[in-house]
Each structure stands twice: as structure tokens, then as C-alpha cells.
Amino acid sequence: MAxxxxxxxxxxxxxxxxxxxxxxTEKKINKRKEAAIEVPLPDQVVMRLTKAVNDEPxxxxxxxxxxxxxxxxxxxxxxxxxEDVIVFLVVIFKDHFAExxxxxxxxxxxxxxxxTTIIFFEHLWGVTVKCVVAAIRFHQLDxxxxxxxxxxxxxxxxxxxxxQELVAKTEGVDTILGSMRIHDLxxxxxxxGCLAIAxxxxxxxxxxxxxxPEDEFRQLEEEDPDQPPRDTEGWRRSAAKNALKVQEQAxxxxxxxxxxxxxxxxxxxxxxxQDLCEAVGCLSAGNLFLTxxxxxxxxxxxxxxxxRDFHDILYVRNKMPVPPEEQHGRDDxxxxxxxxxxxxxxxxxxxxxxxxYPGGTPLFVAHPDKQEVLMAEGAVKSICDALHCFPRKxxxxxxxxxxxxxxxxxxxxxxLHQMVQYKGVEWIKASVERWYEDEVYxxxxxxxxxxxxxxxxxxRNNWYLETTKGREVAKTVVQGYQAIAKKSSNMMTQGSPKxxxxxxxxxxxxxxxxxxxxxxxxxxxxxHVCLQxxxxxxxxxxxxxxxxxxxxxxxxxxxxxxxxxxxxxxxMFGVVEKDPTADRERVFMGLPESKPLAEQTSSGAEEPSSPxxxxxxxxxxxxxxxxxxxxxxxxxxxxxxxxA
Numbered sequence: 001m002a003x004x005x006x007x008x009x010x011x012x013x014x015x016x017x018x019x020x021x022x023x024x025t026e027k028k029i030n031k032r033k034e035a036a037i038e039v040p041l042p043d044q045v046v047m048r049l050t051k052a053v054n055d056e057p058x059x060x061x062x063x064x065x066x067x068x069x070x071x072x073x074x075x076x077x078x079x080x081x082x083e084d085v086i087v088f089l090v091v092i093f094k095d096h097f098a099e100x101x102x103x104x105x106x107x108x109x110x111x112x113x114x115x116t117t118i119i120f121f122e123h124l125w126g127v128t129v130k131c132v133v134a135a136i137r138f139h140q141l142d143x144x145x146x147x148x149x150x151x152x153x154x155x156x157x158x159x160x161x162x163x164q165e166l167v168a169k170t171e172g173v174d175t176i177l178g179s180m181r182i183h184d185l186x187x188x189x190x191x192x193g194c195l196a197i198a199x200x201x202x203x204x205x206x207x208x209x210x211x212x213p214e215d216e217f218r219q220l221e222e223e224d225p226d227q228p229p230r231d232t233e234g235w236r237r238s239a240a241k242n243a244l245k246v247q248e249q250a251x252x253x254x255x256x257x258x259x260x261x262x263x264x265x266x267x268x269x270x271x272x273x274q275d276l277c278e279a280v281g282c283l284s285a286g287n288l289f290l291t292x293x294x295x296x297x298x299x300x301x302x303x304x305x306x307x308r309d310f311h312d313i314l315y316v317r318n319k320m321p322v323p324p325e326e327q328h329g330r331d332d333x334x335x336x337x338x339x340x341x342x343x344x345x346x347x348x349x350x351x352x353x354x355x356x357y358p359g360g361t362p363l364f365v366a367h368p369d370k371q372e373v374l375m376a377e378g379a380v381k382s383i384c385d386a387l388h389c390f391p392r393k394x395x396x397x398x399x400x401x402x403x404x405x406x407x408x409x410x411x412x413x414x415x416l417h418q419m420v421q422y423k424g425v426e427w428i429k430a431s432v433e434r435w436y437e438d439e440v441y442x443x444x445x446x447x448x449x450x451x452x453x454x455x456x457x458x459x460r461n462n463w464y465l466e467t468t469k470g471r472e473v474a475k476t477v478v479q480g481y482q483a484i485a486k487k488s489s490n491m492m493t494q495g496s497p498k499x500x501x502x503x504x505x506x507x508x509x510x511x512x513x514x515x516x517x518x519x520x521x522x523x524x525x526x527x528h529v530c531l532q533x534x535x536x537x538x539x540x541x542x543x544x545x546x547x548x549x550x551x552x553x554x555x556x557x558x559x560x561x562x563x564x565x566x567x568x569x570x571x572m573f574g575v576v577e578k579d580p581t582a583d584r585e586r587v588f589m590g591l592p593e594s595k596p597l598a599e600q601t602s603s604g605a606e607e608p609s610s611p612x613x614x615x616x617x618x619x620x621x622x623x624x625x626x627x628x629x630x631x632x633x634x635x636x637x638x639x640x641x642x643x644a
Contacts, residue, residue: 041075042082048072049088057095062102065092069105076113085117086124093131100142103135107148114155119208125166129156133170136179146179147188154196160208161239164200168246172200177250177258187269190262194275197259198282201250203243203349203364207235236356236363240349244287251289259283263301270310270331277302277334281341286349286364292373295345299377302338306382310334325389335386336396342379343404346370366410379408380418387427394435399444402428406448413456420464425452425473439484446480449473453564460563474564482557 039047048068052060069092072085089106096102110118110132118128136149153172157164176196183189199205259279266272280298284290309329314322347364354360374380383401390397405424409415419425432445453474455461464470 042079045072045075046082046084049085053088053091062096062099065096066102066105069102069109073105073109073112076109076116079116080120081113081117083121083124085113086121086128090124090127090131093135097135097138100139100145103139104142104144104148107132107135107145107152111148111152111155114152114159118156119159119163125163129163129166129170129172132156133167133172133175136175140179140182143183143186143189146183147186147192150176150179150189150192150196154192154199157196157199157202158205161205161242162208164202164205164246165242167200168249173246173250173253173255176200177253177255180258180262184261184265187266187272190266191272191275194259194262194272194279197250197255198275198278201243201247201279201282203240203247203282203286204236205239240286240356240363244349247283247287248289250283255283256290256294260297267305268310270334273305273331273334274337277337277341281337281344284370285344285347288348288367288369292369295370295373296377299342299345299374299379302342303378303382306330306335306338306386323391326391328389330389332390332393332396335390336393336400339383339386339397339400339404342374342383343407346374346408366407366412368412371408371412371415374408375412375414375418380405380415380424381422383408384419384422384424384427387424387431391427391431391434394431394438394441398431398435399441402431402441402444402448406444406451410451411454411456411458416452416455416461416464419452425449425469429473429476442480443484446477446484449477450481453477465564471565478557478561478564481560485557 045068048071052065052068069089072081072089075081076085089109092102092106110128118124132149132152136146136153139145139149153167153176157167157172176193180190180193259276262272263276280302284295284298307330310331311329313327313329315327316322346366348367348370350356350361350363350365352361355365356363383404386397386401405419405428409419428445428448432442435441452464453461453470455464461470465474
């Protein structure tokens, strides 16, 4: 009897029909991905929001709407979106005002698109600010809404002083302080609240972007290079004037007590301490609204937590022993923000009519009473100690400490002596030797050392320049400035090979709302490091000394060398051609107008006399012309006797 054959079974779980279905599905997915790639991201945002908001409010899919809002926030961080996006957010606020999650996500989206989108549509500023403030006040017991709301308010205020004024008029100050009082134990709310206070009270906000960087760079190529830069000083003064009003309003509303409570409740949180330093610095910069006791309290607390160990102490790094000065657990960001805050706490707005204008005094200057309080609390000693303990943290601690010293000890006898006493000059010179390749940091150090050399009168520090170390520092400052000026002079006819300016053939200056000038390569990349317009030299983000001011600077450097280093061995650092603006610059430096060479030599002297060649040397021997020649220098206020 023949045996029956066993039936054939298919062990493959995926039969042909299933495989064909899988292939069709993969093709559809790939087609959707390709279609999504072809559509720009800003258009995808509008499409998703339109689809999510298309139905009636009670029929909308809240999950889909929430995903669309988060996608909007992600894209809006880097892309400029359409005006309709802001309108969609306002509609979401209006239709779903009681939905906590949606409102929280919408506030986060407002914060993300503040710099890239909201700033360009001024007619929508009012309704956006009202939505943010109303959401915080309506959901005052929800910590997530309050946290994102304060974050959004800080980002909005950061864009323009006009937005600061708008937020202040919309009860923004009371809203921030009320939220921080209710959620006093919530770390995130307190951090975002401190940042919101700092941005709302900042007297030096960043400039408003007028157009996109790409359009601005195209205009740069088409415009006349000889066109004068835009007037930005009026904008700066308006921002400072508006900030003073908001600062006074905040002090009356009790901002000092709120910041003290935030510090006492989160004394061990290094992130909150960073934000607290930022808030205190912006609150006290430019005014005299805080009392001496309040200034003393904040300065003392900063001095304490600048020495606190927040992290584990490392004794070995990369299989190498850690130097003794670096064996600590301090937080570098806390120390950096404290250095910045201490410097800003000493400033007030200048009453000079020419303050903030080129050739005039700075818009913000150090106040003697504030300096006295900060010196008594050891502010200079703490900053010098930070320079010693963080020799490798150039971008954070070293930069902020150098800027802080330059501001804090400006024309203050006690501060200048403390800077020398606590070896601040030694640590800062050691840091610039380590980071000599960084031209931006070197320029910051030169400004700090120049403050020391100029002394209390802003002309010449006699007691320091009489020492050997003082003369070495003065020589370093002059040579450093001269190197920058010569480099900028060489870029008059050729661009730097490190940037895109070389493709333009000529290094052309560009007007900037921050500092008045900006090189072409900075606009090409949308990067900007803005320095004050009253400094001797200005550096762009690519570390280029701008060439427009190089010729006057070289002559000014020669006068600085003669003033600080009167003997012949140290005063000549290169021959400088006569400039027609020389007399004006000599008067600005506090020197008498120069005479023609024929008048100088007719008096019988062997060489042209200089008002700074009559100082006694370190050994006490007279240097320069005979004793009957005057040894007084006009400083613009009185006369300074260099022999005193």
C-alpha cells in the first residue's frame, strides 16, 4: 500500500501578500518623508497649525494641537516664521485659556520665537505681552505655567528696551514678583523669575535686529563704503533712561526682599545663584536706589558663595596632578556671574551731556560711594582670587574678572591699591601669557591694565609708575595697543584670510546698533561682539581691529608712551606720521596743544620738548630738560604736577 505524501507547509510567516503590503507601506513612508523634505520648515509649521486649529475649539484634538505648538517652538529657535504663527498662538491663548498644558506649551513657544519672529512684527507686541501676563496671573497656582510664563517674559524683554517698557506698563513687575512670592520654594520658578527681573531691568539691552542677516549682508555689498554709520547713541541713552524708571518701580514693589528670599531658600543651588547675580547686577546698575545696607548684603553674600565648594575637589586630572590653586570645588559660572554683578553694582548713569558719544565719557561710570561699599566687602580681593583659582577658564571667569576689575577700580585709589596688593596684576598678566593667541581676551586685559596705569585722575598713576613693575605694565599696554593698531592698519587694503571679508577685496566698516561699526565677515555669519564706542580701539567678532580709526590711534599711542614712560629708552615704540587731528587728541588726553617743530627747537633745546619728559626717574635723578621748564600737565579740570 502506497504511503500518502505529507502536506507541504510554508514556514515563512511573511507570505507574498504580506511582503507586498510591507513594500507598499515603506514606499508611502518614503514618499511622505521626501515630500516633507521639499517643504521648508516654516511652511510646515503653518500647515500643521492650520490643520490643528481648523475645527471648532471644542472639536480640536488637543494632543495634535500640543504637538504642533512644540514643533513650532523647535523650528522657531533658528528659523524666522510668518506673521500667521503669532496670530495662531494668540488664537490658542483665547480659545484654550483654561487648558494648563496647552497654555504652558504656548508660553514656551513664545519664548523660543521671541528673537527670530516676534521682534519683527511690532504691531503684535501688545497682544503677545498681554497674553503672557494674563496667562501667568490666571494660572498663578500652577508652577509649570508660571515657570514658562516667566521664561517667555524674560525672552521678550531681552529683545528691545521698548518691549521692556511695554511689559512694565502691562503690570509685568508685579506679575513677576507675585509669581516668585507664591512659588518661593520652586527652584525653576525662582530661576526664571530672576532672569525675567534681569532682562526687564537691564539698562544695556542688545540692539534690535532690523532685518535678516542675509539681507543685511546683501545691502553691505551694494551700499557705499563711505556712508557714515548710523547714529546709535540716542538709542543707548533712551534704553538707559527707560531702565531707570523700571528699576525705580521694581524697588518700590519690593524686588529686594524677593531676591533675598530666593537666596535664603535656595542657598545651595548654584544655578539659582548664577541667575541671582544677574538679577542683582541689572537691578543696581545705573542708579542709587539701593541703600548701603542692601548693597553690603548682596556684596557680602557674593563674596561668600564665590569661595564655596559646590563640586567635588579633584586632585588628579587626565592622569596628572592638579595644581594646588585649582584644587577646589567652586563653580566657575557662579564665580563669573558674581564678578560681573560686582562690577555692575558700582555703576551709575553719567550726567555728562556727552556721555555715551564718541570722544565723551562712558554712559555708565563707577560711583565713589558704591565703590567704597564694595571695597569694604572685599570685592576686589574676591575677583583677584578668582583670577588665581581659575587660570584655565578664559571664556567665563577670566574674561568677566578682567572686565570687572576695569570697572570696579576705575579712578578709585583704594581699589587700585587693592588690585596691586592682592596680586591681581600678576594673575591677569599670567593669564594673558597663557592665552596670548586670543586677541579679544588680550584686548580686554589691555583695558584693565590701562585703567591701573591711568590711576585716579585718568591720566597717569604716579605712585605705580614709579616702580619697576608699573613701568613694565605701562610698556606692555602701549606695545599691545600698538600691535592691534598696526594690524588694523594692514587690513585697510586686504581682508583677513580667516574670514569672508577677504572675498570682498577691501575691509569695509559697517554700521551697527551695538557699537557703531562692524566688519563685513561678522555680518556674513550673523555674529557680533560689541564693545563700547568710547574705547580706543574696537574689535569685531572675528578679532579684527577696525581700520577706520587706526591712524589717530597710532598718534594717541605715542602720546600715551610719552606720558607714562618719560625716559627715552621706553617712550619710542615706532615713528608716527603727523595727523591733522593730533591737537584735538592731545586735548582729549589732557595734554596741551602741540607746537610746530620750529617753535619748539627755537628755544635752544636739542629736541622737541614734551610736557611728560620732566618726571623724576626711579632713582630720583632728573630726566629731560632743565629744571626751569614747567612740569605741570593740564588734565582738563586742573593741573597735575608730575613731580608731586
